[in-house]
Amino acid sequence: MFAQITALLPQIKAAAQEIESERQLPTALVARLKKAGAFRLLIPKEFGGLEASFEDYLPLIQSLAKADASTAWCVNQAAVIGTTSLWLPAEQIKAIWADPETSVANGPPFAGKIKPSKLGYTLNGHWGFSSGCQHATWMMGAARYSEGGWRIAYFKPEQVHFIDNWQTAGLCGTGSFEFTCNNIELPACQVADAGQPATYDNEMTRIPSALLFGCSFAAVATGVAQGALDDVLEIAQGKLPRYASLQLRDDPDVQRFIGKAQARWRSAQAYLTMTVADAFAEVRREGHITHANRAALRMCSTHVIRECAEVLDLAYKVAGSTGTGIVLCLVRPVCYFRQLRNGTHDMNVRADLDQTEFVSSADFTWQPSPLAGVERVLLDRVGDEVAVATSLVRYAPGASFDPHKHALGEEFVVLEGVFSDEHADYPAGSYIRNPPGTGHTPHSDPGCVIFVKLRQFDDADLTPVVTQLPMQTSAPASAQHELYRYKDEAVSYVEVPAGQRFAFAASYYVRELLIISGELDWQQEETRRLGPWSWIRMAPGQPLRINATALITGASAGLGAEFARQLAQQGYNLVLVARRLEKLNELAEGLQGEHPNLTVNCIAADLNDKQAPQQIFEQTQSLGIEIDFLINNAGAAGPDLFTDKPWQPHADFLQLMMLSVTELCYLFVPGMAERGFGRVINVSSVAARIARAGDCHYGPSKTYLVALSEGLGLALKAKGVHVSALCPGFTHTDFHDVAGMSEMKAAMPEFLWYSAETVVVAAQADIEAIVGALDARQQVELTATLLQLCDKRVVGSSALNSEERRAFTTHGLNPERPNSDGNQSRQGVPVIIDAEVPEYRDRKTP
Known part of the structure; x- marks a missing residue:
């Protein structure tokens, strides 16, 4: 029955942008839709219609909406409102639908009045939202009758004045103009009493048109939501967000959002299908619709539209900030269906939240x-x-x-x-x-x-x-x-x-x-x-600052280099510190090539040296640089307390890991407090909370950084300075290779590792967080328990049995998800301690 219409779906989808920009359906497309019978889908066959059942009609509208919302909207408006012609005298019904070009448009009455006249009736009024009026051959307007009740009136488009005020994003192509008429004379055959039984009695005339509209609006909503989900899935297949090592399809949060959206969409579609089927089965069986099924249809259509708006919101959370293309696909339908709830039309001002x-x-x-x-x-x-x-x-x-x-x-x-x-x-x-x-x-x-x-x-x-x-x-x-x-x-x-x-x-x-x-x-x-x-x-990801500068130690590789890349992207000027000046210069040259307005200064310094912190401070002073963001990232694996002799390497290690960090805070943080703004990230480790046999330097030194950060944070939180200890677990950098731990790294299961990009993104997000729901020690203890499990069960084996997998899931790791190869992988979440308050935030990795 619908083959000619569904054959037009590729053409409709291809014309979607043109329909939106031109604010009407293309003339050639309208001609093909009329020839296929799209605007007379619900009209009885004896009058030249397709006489589709409503249960078959709704999936067709959904398919049209998936291709283009405006086309589906116009087809639906014409099809449903066309059924009101079945209240007119039989000869007039035949006259209207005898023309294969017939299409009917209407709008809700703002102020419509009709009264008897010598020729039949006189109509005055103002109607809104006449979707499809640009290709309509008949207009229908409901109006209050001077002697009581309502009348429906059919008249020609040339008898009215159209008001072009329709700019609703995502549905501009419906051309839903307002229209007015002033004292137009209509013959009696073009007016009917809507309160009386229809001239042609069938199941479509036994259900109020408002309920038919509600259900078909819901079908449009499900189609738009389905199209948005398809767009998101297509984007997720190949999108690698900035600062991320995972494609969207492999990100567990993205998978969760898409799964949630799919579930809500499927349940909404099933609810609509079931409720409509029940209502029409009752009409066919009883000859009328009961109040219970009227309420069920109204409740269903409202719920489905709201669910689809939420599905679009979820889709936008996944892909809304990944590029302007998806904004065009998703934001406009979201806006419209929110308006559909509210009963308004659209006036957009700076509505794109991805723009600063x-x-x-x-x-x-x-x-x-x-x-x-x-x-x-x-x-x-x-x-x-x-x-x-x-x-x-x-x-x-x-x-x-x-x-x-x-x-x-x-x-x-x-x-x-x-x-x-x-x-x-x-x-x-x-x-x-x-x-x-x-x-x-x-x-x-x-x-x-x-x-x-x-x-x-x-x-x-x-x-x-x-x-x-x-x-x-x-x-x-x-x-x-x-x-x-x-x-x-x-x-x-x-x-x-x-x-x-x-x-x-x-x-x-x-x-x-x-x-x-x-x-x-x-x-x-x-x-x-x-x-x-x-x-x-x-916009998301856009910082606000005036000439802020970040100083990063250990900046030549690993987390330090990643901090430099991300802060440069955000517009921070940089002071890069490390022992290897040639590596710093190479990094600085690359960053300045990507960001020409960036100022990057490189300082060669070995923080094992007691004089290094003061020398770094003096060099920044001589350059006239004030530091707003201090990232103490330099570190090393360290000597063994009992086997490595003499003492000097141990003293150097403690100088690097603890004393240099403390002195750099001592030198730079007072200026931040005086200026009223500052950020300090001390790169600690999950080892700060784990006592392990033989670890007498590295873990304890990281514990000190956590305690230092907590104390500084409490002292400085009222002065605009945030201090955090970043406590990552296993991170993909060159740390383990430099420390001679390559074999240990190779033995650890992949799901315990995460990327430097992920760690740095999370660190920056969390240093801005002040209040949270999860106590830091609870988070760290979960991770510490996990790593103790690793010590006992996992080291030396890359495989986990089902019992061990359940143990890891219990301790807070992300759920299983397929990777790009179709295998199963896991990824831990870095532990962030925000030292400003005694309560901390359990944030998702962005």
Whole structure:
């Protein structure tokens, strides 16, 4: 039955970008769809339709949506709304569908009225979202009848005025314009009473068209979600994200997200299929649909659409920041189906979260809102008047806003004046979070300006907040005050004294900054001075800093070189320290070739030498360099306490592993504290928590670094300096080869190892984390237990039996996953100790 339509799927998919950009279906494609009967799928055969069953119809709509959402939407709108013609007189039904070009478009009535006239009826009104109107031959409008009830009216497109205001990303091709008509005269045969039985009675006319639409909208949603998942799977096959050693397909987090998305999509599709089948079976059996099945269809369609929106969110988490192509594939349908929940159309402003954006207060253009006396600056926005939005809103004295509910929450800061509602008055400096389900009636007697974020809460985030920003007229040092935290969202108020550096390291989440007072020189492609109320949104992986410099010891290879590569990518200037100057120069030359604006200084120093830390400090001073990020990475395996003679190698080892680290912190950290910003990573080891026979130097020296980091972190956390001990386990670097441990390395099972890229990415992410749920010692003890298991069972054998695999899984390793060769492999997660607080975060490896 559908062969001619399904044969068009490759053509539809190939035309998807054209459909979106041109905002309509191509004329040639429309002609082929009409010839195949796509716009009359549900019309009885005796009137020239295909008379498809609804159970067969929905999978076809899903297939069309997988190829292109706009095409599926237009076909579905025409097919379902066409069934309303079955209420017209039989001769009129035949007249409408006798033309093989027939296609019907309609829209929900904003204001439609119809009344009797000498010729039949007079129609006036305004309708919205008339999908497919550009290729329609008939329009249908529902209108209130002057004598009570509703009438459906059929009329020609040339009798109405279209309003081209449709810009919904992802469905631009539907051309869902609004339309109006003014006193058009219609014959009685083109008007019908929607409250009476249909002229042509069949199963399609026994189910309200609103329910048919709901189920078919859900089918469009499942098709779009299926297409997005297919796109993600295709990308995952060959994508190697920046700083990662694993392709997306081999990343356990990616596999988890895709598995979760697939499960939700399959269950949603099955739920829709089952519910529709049950409802139509009842109609065929009983001759009508019961209230129970009406409720079931409504609940099902709503649930399926929401599930598909969540599937798209999961797909975007996997691939959304890997490139602009997937953003085009996924963001637009996500936005639309969120709007479908909310009943809005789209007005996008800086809606791509993968782009860093800023708006300077010097460039503000205040726009009127729908309410008198209320103006706004749109910072970012997805939606119309009901939107996921970030804005500045200005109330004139005495202005007010309509009562409203916060379906997905409201968060705002009062920047000027006094903002009021029925609950309280909020002066400048107030920070308020109104969680989902709350509501109020805002107004301002003296006038005010607020910074507000709408519809951006987690559904389960139900904690209200009313507090004052801890503003000071002049702060002696940078200070960060956390205002609120829920899951991965954190809101802080940061004070930065004049003339001091200000920096945020790169994050794997979007970050936003609002300048409340003062000025900030922000360097993007060029330096901009941003004044009060200016706004910055940083894309994932994008740091914010002004001329920050990182010093890395042991930078010639391994973790040190990887830190250099990643920090250079983020825009840090570098001071590289190691014994091998030629290796440093080689690394520096490569980095400067990739990043021409980067400043890299190389210092040859042997940290076994007691004089080395002071010499490094003096060289940075002579160059006029202030260090913002100190990475103490230099290290070695060390001598054996009982067999290696004389004592000097032991003294040199302790100087390298402990005293040089302490002295470098002593020399560089006070400047960080004075400037109010700094980051210190002391590279320790999981060996810090494991007592092993014969390890009398290496493990104890790493234990010292953990204790040093904890103490420094507690002392410095109020001064803007974060200190962390990085405690990796087995990492793929040249450490083991240099230490003469190649045989031991070869004997260890592959799943215990992880890459330098993974370790460095995790280290940078975790040094920014302040609060977490898992105590560090619990995490380390899990890993220590695991490595004790290794000592007893695994060393010398690369194979694990099922009992041993269960033991390893119990102790926190990632689940089994296929590698690129189809075999099974595992990968550990580096242990990070954030020494700022006594509680630590169990973060996933990015």
